[in-house]
Each structure stands twice: as C-alpha cells, then as structure tokens.
Amino acid sequence: MSFALTSFKKDIARWRQDYMAVIIWLAIPLMIGGLITTLMGSDVKPHGTLLLVDEDQTFLSELIVSAYSAGELGELLSVEKTDFDEGFQRVNDGEASGLLVIPKGFAQAFLESEPVTLTLRTNPSQTILPGIITNVTEILLDAGFYAHQLFGDEIETFTSMTDNPSDAQVAAIAVAIQNKFESVAPKLYPPVIEIEIVEPPQQEPRPPLALLFMPGIILMAVVFSANGLAGDFWREREQGTLRRLVFTPARMSEFLVGKALAAAAIISFVGGFTLLLGFLYHGIAFARLPSSLAWIALSGIALFAWFGVLQMLFSNQKTASVFSMMLVFPLLMAGGSFFPLAVLPGWIAAIGRVAPNGFMADRLTTEITASSAWSIDAMSWATVILAATVGLSICAWRLRAGFART
Amino acid sequence: MPQSDTVLFTTMLTVKELSKNYGDFVAVDRISFSADKGSVFGLLGPNGAGKSTAINCIAGLLKPTSGHAAVAGHDVVSDGKAARQNLGVVPQELALYEDLPAIENLRYWGKAYGLGGKALEDRVTEVLEYIGLNDRAKDVPKEFSGGMKRRLNFGCGIVHRPPVILLDEPTVGVDPQSRARLFDMVEAERDAGACIVYTTHYMEEAERLCDSLAIIDHGKLIAKGSVDELRAKLGARDVLQLSGHFPVEPTKQAISALVERGNADLEFLAQEEDSITLTLSNASQHLPTIFDAVAGTGGSVSETNLRSPNLETLFLLLTGTELRE
Numbered sequence: 121m122s123f124a125l126t127s128f129k130k131d132i133a134r135w136r137q138d139y140m141a142v143i144i145w146l147a148i149p150l151m152i153g154g155l156i157t158t159l160m161g162s163d164v165k166p167h168g169t170l171l172l173v174d175e176d177q178t179f180l181s182e183l184i185v186s187a188y189s190a191g192e193l194g195e196l197l198s199v200e201k202t203d204f205d206e207g208f209q210r211v212n213d214g215e216a217s218g219l220l221v222i223p224k225g226f227a228q229a230f231l232e233s234e235p236v237t238l239t240l241r242t243n244p245s246q247t248i249l250p251g252i253i254t255n256v257t258e259i260l261l262d263a264g265f266y267a268h269q270l271f272g273d274e275i276e277t278f279t280s281m282t283d284n285p286s287d288a289q290v291a292a293i294a295v296a297i298q299n300k301f302e303s304v305a306p307k308l309y310p311p312v313i314e315i316e317i318v319e320p321p322q323q324e325p326r327p328p329l330a331l332l333f334m335p336g337i338i339l340m341a342v343v344f345s346a347n348g349l350a351g352d353f354w355r356e357r358e359q360g361t362l363r364r365l366v367f368t369p370a371r372m373s374e375f376l377v378g379k380a381l382a383a384a385a386i387i388s389f390v391g392g393f394t395l396l397l398g399f400l401y402h403g404i405a406f407a408r409l410p411s412s413l414a415w416i417a418l419s420g421i422a423l424f425a426w427f428g429v430l431q432m433l434f435s436n437q438k439t440a441s442v443f444s445m446m447l448v449f450p451l452l453m454a455g456g457s458f459f460p461l462a463v464l465p466g467w468i469a470a471i472g473r474v475a476p477n478g479f480m481a482d483r484l485t486t487e488i489t490a491s492s493a494w495s496i497d498a499m500s501w502a503t504v505i506l507a508a509t510v511g512l513s514i515c516a517w518r519l520r521a522g523f524a525r526t
Numbered sequence: 527m528p529q530s531d532t533v534l535f536t537t538m539l540t541v542k543e544l545s546k547n548y549g550d551f552v553a554v555d556r557i558s559f560s561a562d563k564g565s566v567f568g569l570l571g572p573n574g575a576g577k578s579t580a581i582n583c584i585a586g587l588l589k590p591t592s593g594h595a596a597v598a599g600h601d602v603v604s605d606g607k608a609a610r611q612n613l614g615v616v617p618q619e620l621a622l623y624e625d626l627p628a629i630e631n632l633r634y635w636g637k638a639y640g641l642g643g644k645a646l647e648d649r650v651t652e653v654l655e656y657i658g659l660n661d662r663a664k665d666v667p668k669e670f671s672g673g674m675k676r677r678l679n680f681g682c683g684i685v686h687r688p689p690v691i692l693l694d695e696p697t698v699g700v701d702p703q704s705r706a707r708l709f710d711m712v713e714a715e716r717d718a719g720a721c722i723v724y725t726t727h728y729m730e731e732a733e734r735l736c737d738s739l740a741i742i743d744h745g746k747l748i749a750k751g752s753v754d755e756l757r758a759k760l761g762a763r764d765v766l767q768l769s770g771h772f773p774v775e776p777t778k779q780a781i782s783a784l785v786e787r788g789n790a791d792l793e794f795l796a797q798e799e800d801s802i803t804l805t806l807s808n809a810s811q812h813l814p815t816i817f818d819a820v821a822g823t824g825g826s827v828s829e830t831n832l833r834s835p836n837l838e839t840l841f842l843l844l845t846g847t848e849l850r851e
Contacts, residue, residue: 126637130626137625137666360621364682367585367615368638369607525587 123370127378128385131352135386145344146390149457153337153394157330157401168217168249170197171207178227179279184220187260188253196252211241217249218242220257230264231276270304271297327489332460334398335484338391339477340457342420345390347444349383350427353515353523354437362524372524376516380421380508387420388413398488408493415487415496418504419480425511426476432518456481480504538563538612538690538721539584543593546579553579555745556593561721561738563689566712568732568739569725570837576745577725578618581694584723585615597690611639614688618695620679624668628659628678631667632685639686649685656711657681673704680711684720691715693724697731709735729837741841748844756840763791764809765839768820769801769829776823777802784819795843805843 135142170188174181188199197217202210207219221239229236240257242250268275274293281289326332356362365375392413399409427444434440452458455477461469462485472478483496539561546554554576561567569577582588584595586606594601600608623631632650636642641649654660657677667675676696684691693712697705712735716722726732732739733753740750749756774797781794781804789812795803806812809832820827833839 122642123637126634130623130630130634133627133630134623134625359624360617360619361623363587364615364617364621364635365638366587367610367613367617368635369610369640370638 123374124377127375128381131382149341171216171219173204173221175224176226180227181222218253335481336457339481345387346423383424388417391416411494422508428515432523541595545592547591557747565737566722568736571742575742614683614691616683616693629663635682636685653681691722763805765833766804766809767831770827772825780819
C-alpha cells in the first residue's frame with residue numbers, strides 16, 4: 121500500500137497549491153451559516169425599553185410603573201422614568217419601544233371616576249414590542265376600572281393615608297377588602313364556565329433553531345468539498361496523468377485509496393473547521409468533537425466516492441461538472457442545509473432523511489444534541505461505511521474499465 | 527530491478543502479428559518487428575497510420591485483438607506488470623501534474639515504478655540535472671515553457687531507468703532548441719544501453735536518430751530495416767513531382783514510351799488530374815525529355831518539384847502519397 125501513501129501525499133500537495141478552492145468550499149457554507157445564525161439570533165428573546173413620564177407621582181401612578189416591570193413582562197421590557205422632552209426625542213430616534221405619559225391629576229380623576237387621558241406614543245419602526253405595550257396598557261386600564269368598581273372606597277382611603285400608615289389602618293383596609301371578596305364570592309364561585317387545563321405531553325426541549333441549522337451547514341461544506349474533489353478524476357484524465365499511470369506497474373486501487381484518503385483529510389479540514397466554529401458558538405461539549413469529526417470524514421469519503429462515480433459516467437468534463445452542480449443544490453435543499461429537517465413538516469423531513477446528505481446531517485444532529493457522545497447508532501455507521509466501500513469499488517472498476525485509458 | 531532482467535536479452539522488444547480492431551475498423555494489422563538493446567527503432571507513418579495504437583498496445587493501455595508483444599521477454603498481456611516495470615513511456619501529449627513541483631512529479635512517477643528511498647532521491651537529482659531543470663526543481667510545471675514541460679515529460683518516463691523506452695511523437699509542438707535537447711537525451715539513453723522505440727511522422731528525425739525503422743500506413747507495416755537498407759530500396763533515384771494539366775491515358779503511354787526508350791529506372795508513382803509523380807535517376811538531366819513527352823500528350827507543366835532520395839520520398843514510393851497529407 122505504499123503507493124496509496126504516495127498518491128495521498130501527491131493530492132495533498134496539489135490541493136495545497138489550489139488552496140483557493142478549499143477556501144471557497146469553506147467560505148460559502150460559513151457565510152450562509154453566519155447569515156442564518158445572525159437572523160435566528162440564537163433564540164434570544166426580544167427586549168425593549170418603555171419610557172415613562174410620571175407627572176402624577178402618586179401611589180396609583182407608581183402601581184402602573186411597577187405593573188410593567190412585574191413577571192414575564194419585566195423580561196421583555198425595561199421601564200425607564202424620564203421627562204417628556206427627552207422621552208419624546210428618544211422614541212423619535214428609535215431608542216425605545218414606547219413612551220407612556222401619566223398626566224398630573226391622574227390618581228384624583230381615577231378615584232373620582234372623572235375622564236383622564238394616558239398618552240402612549242409607540243416606535244413605528246418596531247411591531248411586536250409596541251403592540252405588547254399597547255395591549256398591556258389597555259388591560260391595566262380595564263383592571264383599574266373593575267378594581268375601582270369593587271374597591272373604590274378602600275383605594276381612596278389608602279391613597280389618602282400618610283406615607284407611613286399604622287398597622288391598624290392597614291389591617292382595617294385588608295379586612296374591608298376581605299369582606300367584599302366574601303360578599304361577592306357566592307356570585308363568582310363556582311364559575312359558570314368550567315375550565316379544564318390540559319397539560320401538553322412532556323416533550324424533550326427542542327434545541328435552539330440556530331443549533332439545528334448547524335449540521336446542515338456542515339454537510340453543505342462536506343458536499344461542496346466532496347463534489348470538488350471528485351472533479352479531480354476529470355482533471356487527472358485531461359492532463360494525461362491517469363493514462364500515464366496505466367503505463368506503470370502501480371495498482372489503480374492503491375491510487376484510488378490514496379485519493380480517497382486525501383479527500384477525507386481535506387473534507388475533515390473543511391468540515392472540522394465549520395464543526396469547531398459551531399461547537400464554540402453553541403457551547404457544545406468537546407467530548408463530542410471526535411465522534412462528530414469521524415462521522416463527517418466517513419460521510420465525506422462516501423459522498424466523494426459517489427460524486428466520483430457520477431463524474432466518470434459522462435463523456436466530457438464540462439457535462440460532468442454541469443450535471444454534478446445541478447445535483448448539488450437540490451441535494452442541499454432536500455438534505456436540510458437551507459431548512460433544518462427538525463422544523464420541516466414530517467413528510468418533507470422524511471424525504472430529506474433519505475437524501476444522502478440529509479441522512480448524514482440527521483445523524484450529526486443526533487450526535488451534537490444527544491445526552492452523550494457516540495450517539496449515532498451502529499447501523500448508521502455501517503450504512504455509511506458500506507456506501508463508501510461500494511462507491512469506491514465502482515470508481516476503481518470504472519477507472520480500470522476505460523476511464524483512465526482514454 | 528529491471529536491469530537484472532534485461533541484461534539477458536539483446537532483443538528487448540518483440541512484436542509479432544499484432545492487430546488491434548475497433549469493430550470492423552482495423553487500426554493495426556498484423557505488424558511484426560523487434561528492437562534491440564542500445565538502439566533506436568523508429569516507427570514511422572503519417573498521422574492516423576496506427577503508430578500510437580501500436581504503442582498503446584505495447585504499453586498495456588490497449589489489449590491487442592490478436593498477436594502479442596513482449597518487453598524484455600515479458601508478454602505485455604499475460605505478464606503485464608513485469609512488462610510495464612521494464613518500460614518507460616513518454617506519451618505524445620504532456621502527462622504531468624501541472625500543479626505539482628517538477629521534483630515532486632519525478633518522485634511520484636518514480637514511486638509509481640517502485641523506486642524509493644535513497645535510490646529514488648539520487649535518481650531524481652540525476653534526472654533533474656539531465657533534463658536541465660535542477661534550478662527549477664521546486665517550481666510547478668504550469669509556470670514552465672513548452673520545451674521545459676516536454677523535458678520534464680521525458681524525465682518522468684525515464685526516472686526508473688527503463689531498459690525499453692517508448693517515445694510517442696515527442697517533438698510535436700516543440701521549438702527547435704528543445705527539439706535538439708530531446709535528441710541529445712534520446713541519444714544519451716541509447717548510449718547508456720536503452721532500447722528506444724521512437725514514433726514520428728518527421729522523416730528527418732528518424733534519419734538522424736534511428737538505427738532501424740519500420741514504416742506503417744493504414745495500420746500495415748509496409749517496410750522495415752535499417753535506414754541504409756531502406757534508402758537502398760530507393761536506389762539513387764530522385765522523386766519528380768510535376769503540377770499542371772495531364773491527360774490520364776496519353777500521359778501514362780508517354781511515360782511508358784520513355785521507359786522503353788532507355789529510361790529503365792523511370793517509374794510512374796502516382797497520377798492525378800493536376801499532378802504526376804515519377805521517380806528516376808538524375809532527374810534534372812531528364813527534365814527536357816519529360817517535358818517534351820508531356821507536351822506531346824497535350825498536357826502542360828506549371829510547377830516542378832525535384833527531391834533527392836530520403837525516407838520521405840521512400841514513403842512516397844511505397845504508398846504513392848505524401849507522408850504529411
């Protein structure tokens with residue numbers, strides 16, 4: 121097998137000369153992956169700023185301010201108090217999602233059921249967060265109306281208290297509110313509408329979308345590399361070196377093994393680089409890197425072998441090149457390089473998993489998202505090894521049968 | 527290594543009744559020849575005559591339809607690996623890795639023939655010196671001139687010191703300086719004991735280099751022997767080619783009459799409507815007689831081409847057609 125090593129070294133040396141091709145195989149998937157990851161934003165929740173001008177400075181206006189900061193709403197919005205001019209300017213400059221103005225006399229008007237106007241100015245360049253702020257404000261006003269209907273006296277008493285009400289005063293209001301609850305309770309319970317809360321079945325938490333894109337992007341790099349490397353059969357034929365090899369006592373099978381090993385090394389470099397970036401970006405445990413890399417290398421050999429078979433079916437280099445490129449993009453589309461199989465409808469995903477690169481990307485997804493390394497099942501490894509072996513055998517037969525001799 | 531096999535043989539290449547058919551088309555038709563150690567054997571013929579097909583059968587690229595060929599005693603079909611080990615092929619088209627440095631090309635092809643280690647490195651250094659590329663050893667062939675590529679192509683074919691070297695039209699498209707250098711290399715290999723088979727359609731190359739040769743046309747071997755033997759077939763006759771207008775039958779009769787009148791070595795080679803080709807001794811002295819004979823038939827001569835005997839005119843004599851048609 122020493123000539124296999126010679127053939128391997130020769131191809132590595134040649135591809136080092138043609139490093140621009142390798143860079144292109146690497147750059148296109150990285151560029152697409154980078155764009156997708158940026159657009160998907162790694163599942164980061166949107167966050168905005170609500171500017172609040174509190175001209176009333178009362179207990180009730182404070183309640184509104186605190187309502188926007190409570191619970192899950194507080195994760196979406198940061199509430200900043202400001203004065204009107206600055207707030208107006210910042211919303212106009214697009215620095216905040218909305219500006220809410222609570223006018224002076226708001227609490228008094230509320231307690232006396234007088235008309236009062238809250239002014240909400242939203243950022244027109246945003247859609248989701250201003251919508252949330254508008255809805256929340258309307259809910260708060262509705263809640264305020266019903267609270268006033270039920271507990272108007274207690275609220276008025278509470279707001280008229282000094283800054284440090286006595287325990288007795290607080291207890292008196294609490295008792296009054298409790299009494300009102302008890303008086304209305306028979307009207308509220310049992311509720312006329314029964315609500316049954318059905319818990320959805322427990323599901324494994326789905327990995328972030330950007331992570332699901334990663335295997336498809338890596339397989340894109342592998343497919344580009346494998347296709348480009350397989351084109352070398354034609355380059356060797358065109359420059360007469362395949363034919364010259366037939367004149368020598370060297371075995372064609374050793375030549376092919378060397379070529380496949382060189383392809384595996386280059387694909388491992390291209391795929392490994394994208395894999396490493398993905399691991400670093402998504403914080404995937406490095407314990408899974410060797411198994412993922414092994415899967416990529418093996419998949420790369422299988423793809424290289426079958427692209428080689430395809431190349432050698434045609435009667436000239438141009439036709440072979442055009443046809444293989446025509447095949448690459450539908451393959452990438454079907455195999456989940458542009459849309460992860462996990463987010464596609466079931467039947468489309470099923471088709472995608474039958475595509476060679478889809479099958480490979482699907483297993484790579486398993487490897488990087490499963491609870492432990494080496495999670496790809498033995499049958500999948502065997503399938504890829506078989507595909508590589510059969511593909512290379514057909515390549516060897518085609519080389520001996522005529523491709524190298526003409 | 528090959529040398530141990532080859533010292534036993536004087537005849538290094540034997541071709542017997544070799545044929546190659548493509549369906550009904552006979553590319554090579556039962557040709558036989560042999561070539562000896564320390565000699566250059568020329569295989570001559572026009573383009574498409576079957577030279578390359580014959581070479582490819584000998585080199586193991588094509589399987590002969592019938593007959594056989596042996597290199598250093600090894601049959602190219604039944605003992606192909608040993609035959610190929612003893613053979614160096616310099617193909618007509620360049621067969622190099624354009625993106626691999628010259629020295630790496632030589633190493634690669636050396637290893638393809640089983641060389642390795644110090645023997646390979648020493649031989650690669652020697653060949654680089656020999657082909658005049660030692661100062662460009664680390665450059666890639668795509669940066670080379672056509673002549674330099676040809677020399678490297680030659681070097682890759684002889685890197686394993688083959689006892690038999692097949693050179694298939696090695697000077698096609700080569701500038702005169704590189705051609706002269708290639709001739710020197712061929713002669714050096716011959717002097718070192720190699721048996722060289724040299725195909726060409728340039729008769730002057732064959733006359734300069736070849737010790738013996740065979741002429742092939744339409745797949746058939748039409749003449750073989752040493753250059754002197756083949757020249758002797760022509761005798762000392764010149765080839766006279768006349769262009770103009772020549773009525774077919776009257777011209778033939780007129781030429782026959784000239785033969786009967788004492789021009790015994792005058793021979794009619796070919797006739798077309800606008801040309802006739804004759805061969806005879808001292809043709810320049812007989813021109814007035816021939817012109818008179820042509821004029822007597824109602825024909826006319828517009829151009830005269832007189833060539834002294836060489837392999838090219840021998841080909842014309844044998845086939846009635848020009849070598850480079």
